Amino acid sequence: MKSVQDKFSTAEFAARVQSQGMEREAAAPVQEDSGSEDFDRLAGEIRSYLSAPRGMTEEERRQYSETLNRAVLGFSQEREQVLAVIEDRLIRLRIHTLPGWKHPYATLAEALFAEVVGLNVLELVLASRTDLEELQVVGTRIYEVRGGMAAMSHYCFGSIRDVERIQQNLVLYNNDRINPRKRWAEVMLKDGSRVTMTGFGFTSSPTLTIRFYTVSRFRLEALAAAPYFSLSDRMVQLLLASLKARYNLVIIGPTNSGKTNLMKALIAELPDVERIITIEGRYEMMLGRDFPSKNIIEYEAAEDDEAHRSSQAFKLALRQSPQRIIHAEIRDEDANIYVRACTRGHTGSMTTVHANRLEDVPEAITDMCMLDGRSMNPERLTKRIAEYVTELGIEMKLIGGRRIVSRIGEIGWQDGDIHIREWAVFSEVENEWQYSNPPSERAAAWLDQEV
Template identity: 75%
Template sequence: MKNGVSRFSPAAFAAKVSAEGKQDEHEVRVDEGGAAVTLADADDFERLAGEIRTYLSAPRGMTEDERRQYSETLNRAVLGFPHEREQVLAVIEDRLIRLRIHSLPGFKHPYGSLAEALFAEVVGLNVLELVLANRSGLEEIQVVGDRIYEVRGGNVGLSAYRFGSVRDVERIQQNLVLYNNDRINPRKRWAEVMLRDGSRVTMTGFGFTSSPTLTIRFYTVRSFSLAALSKPPYRTLSEEMRRMLLAALKARYNIVLIGPTNSGKTNLMKAMIAELPDDERIVTIEGRFEMMLGRDFPSKNIVEYETNEEDEQHGAAQAFKLALRQSPRRIIHAEIRDDDANIYVRACTRGHTGSMTTVHANRLEDVPEAITDMCMLDGRGMNPERLTKRIAEYVTELGIEMKLMDGRRIISRIGEIEWKQGEVRVREWAVFDEALGEWRYPNAPSERAAVWLKEGMDPNE
């Protein structure tokens, strides 16, 4: 007993449970110091769940890689991966056997065993278990307060399931952050968890958002080729557009992609990267490892940077400086942001052609100006019109616009981004006609582009 408060002891509790029948199930329990404490059945379960949660969160393994793998197993178990769930359930069962606890007298639960009841409390996802039971086409789960939304085939819909209270959401959040040595508390009201397979969990708590939120984005892409994306069931682009993109890659165009969240930008970028020679040095710069190129293309010569803007020594600016000294043939920047816009522009205009990035913009015509606005934030006093012209001509040479349409991710436009008569224009090579449900090809490439593309064309295509 410490400061008049008794602490829960698994050993003492196990000894008491083994003597069940000798006293009423709601009577006295014994703490680790031999003092008597009174606990209701629900409190017993809550204390035991806390012991199991602490036991699971303790590092496992002799090496750093083994400990990382164990943490990954816990994360995947929480997110509903069957194999890992079986592994963690077995760990809980083994722990109960070692504690000689087989049941809690008087405690009723709907599960097959006490181990399963504890699993549901410290690892399980409550009603999200029912959502995960149908994983077919499930791309994302979005939780706001006690409401649940499901994203399937790019479409968001209110789930038939709902949490009983926000406390259940907060418990899941605490499990996830605990197993990642992170935290959500009044000082830090958010957290992110990233799994090796690319699945990502983003969480916010009370005070940062009006209600607790939990977003689980699953890694679902299995194919990384333009040929696969040009055929059913994807049909993201046409066969003619596939040939266009192959020629543009070989001609080392600087390419920019735009489109709303979940419209397929990353998938298309990876499909284009798959077409590049394996020995060509590629450097990627991301705020979070999402593309996972090293994992998906183990034979490619890839250096991957994960930046942290809160740490100056490991921010995007430092990553670019180092990347430019590592002899990259192409730079793949996941998304241009304010702090690194100038560096990316300099990279594209100083010999690193064939680079790719994404930008938040509504139309391809808006992209050069959007990048200019970001570049101007560093206060260098540059001429905005000259800078926009330079970006249009050398940084965003080829634009690709993505769209989500009836659950299908498509390229809605491909075009040269040009500077003509003092403004940005887009010479459209391909446009998706929504009325026809097919692509049109309104313009041939410009004379300048035709020369480049001819050099990059495969004579067998």
Template identity: 60%
Template sequence: MLRREEAKQPTSGAIETWTQPEDEHPDFQRCVEDIRGVLVASRGRTEEERQQYSESLNRAVLGFEEERVRFIAIINDQLAKRRMNHIVPPNRRYATLAEAVFAEVIGMNVLELLLKDREGLEEIQVVGRDIFEVRGGQAIPSLHKFQHVKEVERIQQNLVLFNNEVINPRKRWAEVSLKDGSRVTLTGFGFTAEPTMTIRFYTMKYFNLHTLCHSDYETMDDKIRTVLLCLLRCCFNMVVIGPTNSGKTNLIKAMIAELPDHERIVTIETRHELMLKRDFPNKNIIEYEVSEDDSVHSGNQAFKLALRQSPKRICHAEIRDDDANVYVRACTRGHEGSVTSVHVNELEDAPDAIADMCMLDGRGMSPARLTKRITEYVTQIGIEMGLIDGKRKLLRIGEYVYENGEVKVRDIVRFDFASRAWTYPQPFSSRAVKRMMKYGPEDCGVMEKMGLTERC
């Protein structure tokens, strides 16, 4: 007989999963362990075969239909060879024994129900028994819920089992990444108060600035697109800020889409998210994936190599403490038109935040002089992204200026929350106009006609 963990009914409307205790189904559990052993042993003989096999398993776990069907078929064949097809699945949700075994060995338990509706699903967040779905950049409580925390821990162990990773009392976290950019971050008891899983799907499609003006996105309008194209052609160094899921990566990728294919671009990321070479196979792009825990393949080392590979622009996904100095040097020594992101609350805070990172290495530098240099050469233009009414919006484009020992931002573009429209409070400074005249006199003329510059 099915029985349920004695607990109060959830008040949020969450659906509890009906299961039976494992010890009441020894035949099924033995079947599960046998199939798990077969799958682990089938990784392949060469490193390339093992990597391909792990990738296929990861995709099956995350609900990709082709790999899912493939592994259910493998499981079904193994059950037939072992004459186990007579075993009755312990959970009524599964139509066949193969599907029930798949859910235990590879699948995601109650998350299977979410994965069946992948349309618009950007992220799954699990905290203990609670599940949240991220759609349109916003997390909402799921209708589904784990019945036992141990079910979350079992999924964690399955994920690391097939990826040469561990999560145990000595190492209470793990990360699993797919080639398409999807990734899973896991934490266990002792590191977080409850076991957690964050599954972030790679949902980005091919974007350019014109696409982001479309009514489906409304990230910007045509006037802003014209401004951004001018900034790109005139090789301003830019910094992008905004909360998670606000569209920073989308915007950076859309700007890169507008650049000439022959321009050499170097990207430096801790995890491949931009996937530029995949989407822009004809572009002259070198993509670095760095490790914070490996000094041989650190961001600092990637920068040193990148600077010897004749980049026109450097795209640094997120500026961090260790590589701040190298990025600043790159932007001040000829690699104009570079772009990065930084975690700050306001555009005005970015130069000081980067200066603070640079000071951490203990060099004797004047903070004021360093901030001035960063303001004028590293963060020439700031862009702020945000979520408004469920859509990712460009909220500000600002030009950084350093006046009277202070960092100031001239608001070239600003989103007005009252009217839900963009305004253009200030024109570009004379310093910016000189740069436009140097790199793009025609662009300067366009900005003048739009009322965004003094006379060019």
């Protein structure tokens, strides 16, 4: 039988647990928690310091913001610059170490850089950036896009918080925000690289998509040769003749299928003196940079700004003596203006449209034109678009990791319906192009050659 002293006492047990907890707390290095809190405060101070505008002029401030963005996205030269800024700030603050705080980095400046600028586990992915086209983060999962094909990465984030920290760094350095009232943000670099972010409440998990600028100057002959083999030599001659004949071109295809590459290759073949006007929602083609000698005016339209929408850009563009209008992508607001431009003397224009097949393109543009509420006969409008706006269609596909011009054809109207006269079609079975039909008599006269 147990003695009275052996009986269980809740009060005694609680006192013993409290005493043991106090002993563990006394034995633990108090400086460790204090050092961690000090580091968090210091990281916040450095983050605020870096995000403050810097420069005497607006251009200098934009350049500084660009440097921060490129540093976050893993560009080595800009990273060295930002690390030097952090080191200089620590010297001015006379801070060299934080007592009680341990970290795996060589210096405190490197530890702070990793916290306020670094990309966490994405650093490991970026170590192999040679052919990396896009990084896609969904929650903690990471996908790498190379050669137009996405594959799950060997790496992943440890927690959602790590993804959100990177998002906050990117938006902070661009005077933007992601919060419960605005759950998305975009960052665009001068070289065309683009970051798109969404947060909880807008998507089920935080997302981060980094699309690196990988397109450089191409000629059509280059796209027909190794390592691309996007089209054949015969197709090159067809497209060159089409440019000379000033066909209105439309290019379709899924994301990363090579539409921008092809459009830039077509533009590269045009005479430098021709007045070209481009209208984009975001500067992506970078024609002025890649073709400095060409007579190009580049518009960046902002649909949320009434004074600078694409419709306004079109109105101004038509008064600037354009010989060709390059519209990155037809959207609802400007479909009518683009149709009018193509049918009123601005031949040789180019655009892209979201459509599954070339047969769907005229009706897709018609639907966009009808959205402004004007009273128009849809069939007559579709016929007009097919015959004058989308005269030559080019279809792009990703086949076996290759970006392929899978189809070239005249788009026209026949027997009350849209008709495609195919000039070239890629056969996946035979892995080569087949040339089903020569250009029509009308087209052959324009091309001024027997094809």
